[in-house]
Amino acid sequence: MLFILTENKGKKTKLERLYKEYKDAMFYVSNNILHDEFLAEDAAHQTFIKIYDLLHKINENDCRKTRNFLVIVCRNISIDMYNQRKNRSEDEYDENIISANDESIIDLIINNESFERLNEIIRELKPIYQEVIFLRYSQNFSIDEISKLQKVKSKTAQKRIEHAKKQLLKLLISEGELYE
Amino acid sequence: MNKKAYVINETLEAMLKATASDSENKIVDDLLDGYDGESHEFSQKHKDDMQSIFRLERKMRIYSRAKTYAKRVAVIFIAIIALSTITIASVSAWRIKVINFILEMTQQDTHITIDQDGLKSNIYKHNEITFNYVPEGFMLEKSKSQNNYIYYEFTKEHEFFDFHTMDINSSLSIDTENANVKRIVINENEALYSENNNISILVWHDEELMYVLTGNISENELVKIAENIKIEK
Numbered sequence: 001m002l003f004i005l006t007e008n009k010g011k012k013t014k015l016e017r018l019y020k021e022y023k024d025a026m027f028y029v030s031n032n033i034l035h036d037e038f039l040a041e042d043a044a045h046q047t048f049i050k051i052y053d054l055l056h057k058i059n060e061n062d063c064r065k066t067r068n069f070l071v072i073v074c075r076n077i078s079i080d081m082y083n084q085r086k087n088r089s090e091d092e093y094d095e096n097i098i099s100a101n102d103e104s105i106i107d108l109i110i111n112n113e114s115f116e117r118l119n120e121i122i123r124e125l126k127p128i129y130q131e132v133i134f135l136r137y138s139q140n141f142s143i144d145e146i147s148k149l150q151k152v153k154s155k156t157a158q159k160r161i162e163h164a165k166k167q168l169l170k171l172l173i174s175e176g177e178l179y180e
Numbered sequence: 181m182n183k184k185a186y187v188i189n190e191t192l193e194a195m196l197k198a199t200a201s202d203s204e205n206k207i208v209d210d211l212l213d214g215y216d217g218e219s220h221e222f223s224q225k226h227k228d229d230m231q232s233i234f235r236l237e238r239k240m241r242i243y244s245r246a247k248t249y250a251k252r253v254a255v256i257f258i259a260i261i262a263l264s265t266i267t268i269a270s271v272s273a274w275r276i277k278v279i280n281f282i283l284e285m286t287q288q289d290t291h292i293t294i295d296q297d298g299l300k301s302n303i304y305k306h307n308e309i310t311f312n313y314v315p316e317g318f319m320l321e322k323s324k325s326q327n328n329y330i331y332y333e334f335t336k337e338h339e340f341f342d343f344h345t346m347d348i349n350s351s352l353s354i355d356t357e358n359a360n361v362k363r364i365v366i367n368e369n370e371a372l373y374s375e376n377n378n379i380s381i382l383v384w385h386d387e388e389l390m391y392v393l394t395g396n397i398s399e400n401e402l403v404k405i406a407e408n409i410k411i412e413k
Binding site: 169 | 188189192193195196197198199200201202203204205206207208211212214215217218219220222223225226229230233234236237238
């Protein structure tokens with residue numbers, strides 16, 4: 001019997017392929033936020049550490065989705081780093097409950113223009129809430145997978161999603177069209 | 181949740197599923213506005229940091245590969261290769277033909293769960309195989325048997341060990357980068373022990389089969405398990 005020992009140095013791992021493909025885009029986004037190349041590199045590095053356990057969720061064939069995922073995660077890490085550098089506290093939950101009456105909200109969200117409005121107001125969400133919305137509804141992550149990525153308990157991940165949805169409703173209402 | 185709240189929630193969910201992807205595209209496009217694919221020359225520290233992650237991923241392959249071997253029902257062995265260039269030591273005691281192999285998955289995993297009554301007093305016996313020593317607390321998780329291919333997986337919380345057999349005509353590829361590799365003896369048979377990133381692999385053989393034990397347990401335990409495995413043929 002002969003045992004063959006190999007190191008497989010020639011074949012790139014999935015992480016290496018992702019890094020090679022998207023590192024510059026991630027650096028670009030991060031550097032635009034941090035204006036510090038060293039910190040931007042660190043943000044890219046931290047992004048790969050963060051996604052390591054969720055590599056199976058990344059479909060390399062869907063380039064745009066993969067790019068979006070990596071860029072959004074990297075952007076939010078960069079924002080966290082920026083806030084830490086400025087001694088700013090992290091986003092806090094706004095626990096205000098939507099107070100408009102339910103019928104009004106239903107009228108609003110079934111409006112024909114709702115999709116476009118929703119598309120716009122997602123952009124107004126704080127980055128951390130944008131991230132959970134995208135992870136959940138665009139990247140199709142489960143609650144457990146989101147909690148794993150964000151290093152929080154499942155309950156917290158769920159709470160963030162619920163809060164993001166409340167914020168969206170609130171923003172929809174504040175558009176004012178409902179009451180015109 | 182009342183009916184109206186339910187409708188609101190379900191409607192919003194549906195809308196988000198329909199629009200989140202577009203919104204994500206727009207935001208990322210905005211973030212990358214002005215980016216024309218230019219390359220940044222990353223610092224050496226960053227490169228070193230990234231290499232650490234890549235090494236970790238490569239090392240973890242050893243575990244997943246061992247699991248893959250064990251879970252594939254069909255294995256095709258082909259391609260005889262040259263002997264001399266890749267031996268790790270003298271092969272005088274290993275006088276068996278050298279064959280390289282290619283794995284080919286032909287069907288999905290099938291798992292058989294065995295009743296835990298089979299595990300008594302650290303002895304596990306099932307069909308033709310007896311584990312005369314199983315470390316305290318380990319329970320059978322999965323087992324599979326087909327011709328010369330046998331697979332057993334035992335777990336205890338975050339610890340595990342797998343045992344599987346392979347045809348003697350096969351060979352095994354092990355990632356040994358930064359691994360501790362040595363030759364030991366299992367029941368008078370020469371064996372190879374490799375430890376890498378807390379995953380250990382023990383490989384030995386007789387005239388018909390190659391045996392592979394993989395786990396994140398100590399070398400002593402792995403050897404003790406190996407020495408106490410009996411297979412009726």
